Amino acid sequence: MASDEKRNTTEYLLLILFGGCVMLTFLLYLILPQNDFSQKENRYLQTRPAITLSGLKDGSFMDKFDTYTTEQLPFRECLVDVKAMLNALTLNRENNDIVLGADGYLFEKCYGKSTQLSKNETAILTFIENAGRPVTVAIAPTASEILKDKVPAGCPQADQSAELKDLYDRIDALPNGNSVDLAAVLAAENAGSGVQLYYRTDHHWTTDAAYLAYGEIVGAENAVDQASLTRHSVDDFYGTMAAKYKGTDLSSDTLVWYDVPIETFRRSDGDFDTLYDLDKLEIYDKYAMFLRGNDEICTIGAENAKTGRHLIVCKDSYANCLIPFLTYNYDRITVVDLRYYAESLAGLLAEDPDADILLLYNFSFLNEDNHFYRLTS
Amino acid sequence: MIFSSLLFLFWFLPIFFTLYYVCPAKYRNIVLFAGSIVFYGWGEPKFLILLLLSIIVNYAAGRLIGHFTGPARKISLIFALVFDFGMLLFFKYINFFIGNLNHLTGLHLTDVAVTLPLGISFYTFQIASYVIDVYRGKVRAERSILTLGTYLCMFPQLIAGPIVVYADVAEKLHERRVTLSEITDGVSIFILGLGSKVLIANNVGALWTEAGKIGYENLSTPLAWLAMLSFSLQIYFDFNGYSLMAIGLGKMLGFTFPKNFNHPYMARSITDFWRRWHMTLSGWFREYVYIPLGGNRKGTARTYVNLLIVWALTGFWHGADWNFILWGLFFFVVLAVEKLFLTDFLEKHPVFSHVYAKLLIAFSWMLFAITDFSQIGVFFTRLFGLKGGTDWLYYGRNYGVILLIGCILSTPVLSGLFERYGKRIPGIAVCMLIFLASVAYLADAGYNPFLYFRF
Numbered sequence: 001m002a003s004d005e006k007r008n009t010t011e012y013l014l015l016i017l018f019g020g021c022v023m024l025t026f027l028l029y030l031i032l033p034q035n036d037f038s039q040k041e042n043r044y045l046q047t048r049p050a051i052t053l054s055g056l057k058d059g060s061f062m063d064k065f066d067t068y069t070t071e072q073l074p075f076r077e078c079l080v081d082v083k084a085m086l087n088a089l090t091l092n093r094e095n096n097d098i099v100l101g102a103d104g105y106l107f108e109k110c111y112g113k114s115t116q117l118s119k120n121e122t123a124i125l126t127f128i129e130n131a132g133r134p135v136t137v138a139i140a141p142t143a144s145e146i147l148k149d150k151v152p153a154g155c156p157q158a159d160q161s162a163e164l165k166d167l168y169d170r171i172d173a174l175p176n177g178n179s180v181d182l183a184a185v186l187a188a189e190n191a192g193s194g195v196q197l198y199y200r201t202d203h204h205w206t207t208d209a210a211y212l213a214y215g216e217i218v219g220a221e222n223a224v225d226q227a228s229l230t231r232h233s234v235d236d237f238y239g240t241m242a243a244k245y246k247g248t249d250l251s252s253d254t255l256v257w258y259d260v261p262i263e264t265f266r267r268s269d270g271d272f273d274t275l276y277d278l279d280k281l282e283i284y285d286k287y288a289m290f291l292r293g294n295d296e297i298c299t300i301g302a303e304n305a306k307t308g309r310h311l312i313v314c315k316d317s318y319a320n321c322l323i324p325f326l327t328y329n330y331d332r333i334t335v336v337d338l339r340y341y342a343e344s345l346a347g348l349l350a351e352d353p354d355a356d357i358l359l360l361y362n363f364s365f366l367n368e369d370n371h372f373y374r375l376t377s
Numbered sequence: 378m379i380f381s382s383l384l385f386l387f388w389f390l391p392i393f394f395t396l397y398y399v400c401p402a403k404y405r406n407i408v409l410f411a412g413s414i415v416f417y418g419w420g421e422p423k424f425l426i427l428l429l430l431s432i433i434v435n436y437a438a439g440r441l442i443g444h445f446t447g448p449a450r451k452i453s454l455i456f457a458l459v460f461d462f463g464m465l466l467f468f469k470y471i472n473f474f475i476g477n478l479n480h481l482t483g484l485h486l487t488d489v490a491v492t493l494p495l496g497i498s499f500y501t502f503q504i505a506s507y508v509i510d511v512y513r514g515k516v517r518a519e520r521s522i523l524t525l526g527t528y529l530c531m532f533p534q535l536i537a538g539p540i541v542v543y544a545d546v547a548e549k550l551h552e553r554r555v556t557l558s559e560i561t562d563g564v565s566i567f568i569l570g571l572g573s574k575v576l577i578a579n580n581v582g583a584l585w586t587e588a589g590k591i592g593y594e595n596l597s598t599p600l601a602w603l604a605m606l607s608f609s610l611q612i613y614f615d616f617n618g619y620s621l622m623a624i625g626l627g628k629m630l631g632f633t634f635p636k637n638f639n640h641p642y643m644a645r646s647i648t649d650f651w652r653r654w655h656m657t658l659s660g661w662f663r664e665y666v667y668i669p670l671g672g673n674r675k676g677t678a679r680t681y682v683n684l685l686i687v688w689a690l691t692g693f694w695h696g697a698d699w700n701f702i703l704w705g706l707f708f709f710v711v712l713a714v715e716k717l718f719l720t721d722f723l724e725k726h727p728v729f730s731h732v733y734a735k736l737l738i739a740f741s742w743m744l745f746a747i748t749d750f751s752q753i754g755v756f757f758t759r760l761f762g763l764k765g766g767t768d769w770l771y772y773g774r775n776y777g778v779i780l781l782i783g784c785i786l787s788t789p790v791l792s793g794l795f796e797r798y799g800k801r802i803p804g805i806a807v808c809m810l811i812f813l814a815s816v817a818y819l820a821d822a823g824y825n826p827f828l829y830f831r832f
Binding site for chain 1 (some may be wrong): 378382384386387388390391392419420422557558560561564565568580587590591592593594685700709766767768769772774775776777778779782800802808809810811814816817818819820821822
């Protein structure tokens with residue numbers, strides 16, 4: 001009798017476990033509180049959508065509900081780590097398209113020159129031709145170019161230096177074109193010193209790398225002395241690539257910034273008296289402290305240089321940790337992010353006819369972003 | 378809705394099966410029908426009308442065929458078939474025909490703005506089996522429209538097969554009992570299918586996607602071979618995974634669906650392969666196309682013409698593009714050669730026949746996977762052109778383990794273990810681990826494609 005019972009439980013054990021698991025998860029979806037923001041992934045999460053007739057009709061209710069079941073799955077973060085672990089167990093060095101290289105460095109892949117790259121290069125060249133004044137272009141190579149020796153052999157990457165050399169040749173052939181080769185100085189520094197130029201777990205360069213690039217852009221003799229600035233740092237920085245790669249075996253980075261006094265800092269969300277948002281150091285995406293994050297347009301007024309010169313920068317987020325140094329060369333800096341700035345750039349330039357113009361981007365942004373047309377529209 | 382989603386696992390399954398089991402047996406078709414409508418309508422609400430219309434038309438045709446004698450029977454049958462295949466032709470193939478007509482004649486007809494209703498190729502074949510079998514007197518015309526509707530919309534096999542002919546399930550549609558041990562069996566088959574899809578197919582498939590992103594012209598020769606292996610494993614584990622999930626769910630409902638795959642990559646000839654691959658599709662073509670055309674009973678020449686028709690149609694069924702027809706014709710040629718003289722030789726040479734069949738199957742998948750003819754050429758140039766590079770080192774390490782697991786699971790070596798331990802504690806533990814691992818992979822919603830949108 002007892003052994004019969006035992007056999008019966010074993011016979012249905014799978015049904016009990018599977019059924020229990022499915023029912024319990026369903027109930028937990030209903031009971032557990034919903035998270036509407038993921039710090040770690042720095043994005044909003046879908047909560048349970050309300051049923052509406054129009055939502056049923058156009059299918060948006062179903063789409064949202066699908067997303068909701070993924071993003072509010074009970075124990076999701078833990079399960080995601082389990083996936084990363086299982087993935088690593090199969091000796092796969094990639095998770096969610098992020099590659100784990102030597103010394104804990106994470107890299108993005110690049111499948112070579114995109115069709116977007118040619119469009120963006122044309123937009124830049126056209127912009128220089130029509131600008132009516134000198135334009136400086138500085139494209140930062142990304143980690144996979146400078147830290148080549150840490151990228152796993154055979155991982156798809158673009159030959160950034162070759163691509164950029166080609167672009168710089170075309171820029172320098174224009175009367176108003178002026179290119180700054182950042183790859184050379186960064187590669188030389190990487191070969192020579194132990195300075196960390198890129199974050200291990202974030203897709204940005206470090207403030208030290210940005211300082212080197214700054215020196216190239218303004219000329220070594222015009223650059224503020226790094227040693228004269230007060231240095232601050234915070235540990236335990238895990239960046240955007242760590243958020244995608246997941247996993248629990250990554251080492252953190254140190255985020256560095258320098259005290260830079262300013263007079264005014266006008267953003268679209270208000271006026272501030274510092275360039276850094278120290279509150280961002282408390283959240284996952286610490287890099288967002290620089291210039292307080294990306295903004296369509298912001299203006300910095302400073303008296304560090306008293307040169308009377310103005311600068312207009314079109315940029316991506318790489319520039320956010322570099323621009324503070326430029327206050328030692330310019331009294332006013334207008335910072336434009338063309339992803340969000342939809343108004344006329346020509347109008348903005350006409351308002352400030354004496355301002356210098358700088359285009360400051362990283363290679364992977366230049367290869368992928370599709371807002372460069374706004375340079376010329 | 379697809380099976381390999383958290384929505385299906387943790388919302389649809391608990392709600393639907395609770396209602397289904399709580400409901401008295403005689404009302405279960407209502408629950409199944411309603412559940413299937415929700416399942417299908419979730420992603421494709423506008424195509425529900427098409428599905429419901431198909432039920433009504435074929436129900437009426439069935440009743441008329443059953444009721445009349447003489448020419449009215451034939452007219453009813455023809456009407457139903459014209460409707461069924463007319464819908465399929467229109468929604469799936471209209472733009473293919475327009476494109477080719479424009480190409481041939483220099484006309485500039487614009488494309489029709491249609492999207493392919495999910496599963497139309499599968500349910501069209503299923504419902505056609507019903508009206509044809511009623512006409513042949515093989516089954517009786519269904520009196521209840523609900524029962525026929527339940528057959529046509531039944532969610533397990535609605536969108537990706539197996540193709541269940543009406544005659545196989547007619548009895549169970551009217552009366553079925555489901556025992557706890559059948560449900561348990563169903564659960565274990567479902568979990569194996571889920572694991573096939575989520576853990577193997579999605580992971581090896583990522584390598585095929587990478588090859589596309591790198592560009593076939595940039596692949597080194599070793600990587601081209603790895604990529605071909607990865608697609609071959611992906612399509613098998615994906616398709617077999619869906620079929621297993623369908624069979625498992627069918628068991629949980631009280632149905633027995635036919636087996637759809639029988640270790641196809643163990644085949645030693647292409648003839649053998651098609652006896653093991655998507656068995657319900659080849660069965661359907663045999664029953665409703667090849668045999669009605671005369672099969673092999675009308676002389677040698679006619680046999681080959683019949684085969685040609687069947688394989689061109691089989692290819693075309695898989696997608697409205699020339700490469701699918703090429704894929705079907707490739708099989709016609711190989712099957713014809715095997716039929717003419719090769720079979721005896723293959724049977725005598727086991728090593729050669731294994732290598733021969735696996736290579737041809739893999740090559741055929743490249744015709745299937747690459748829709749652009751010039752790209753097919755580029756890919757085969759890379760396979761045989763000897764191009765060096767380091768890319769294969771990187772991808773070989775990243776995907777080596779999962780490809781190896783896929784290769785091992787394509788063979789029957791572990792089936793014996795499953796038969797033996799499947800119902801004991803170790804087997805149950807393995808099943809639950811597969812289930813949890815699958816949920817973990819779905820939780821990190823990355824790559825989870827649905828491959829049959831073209832079918």
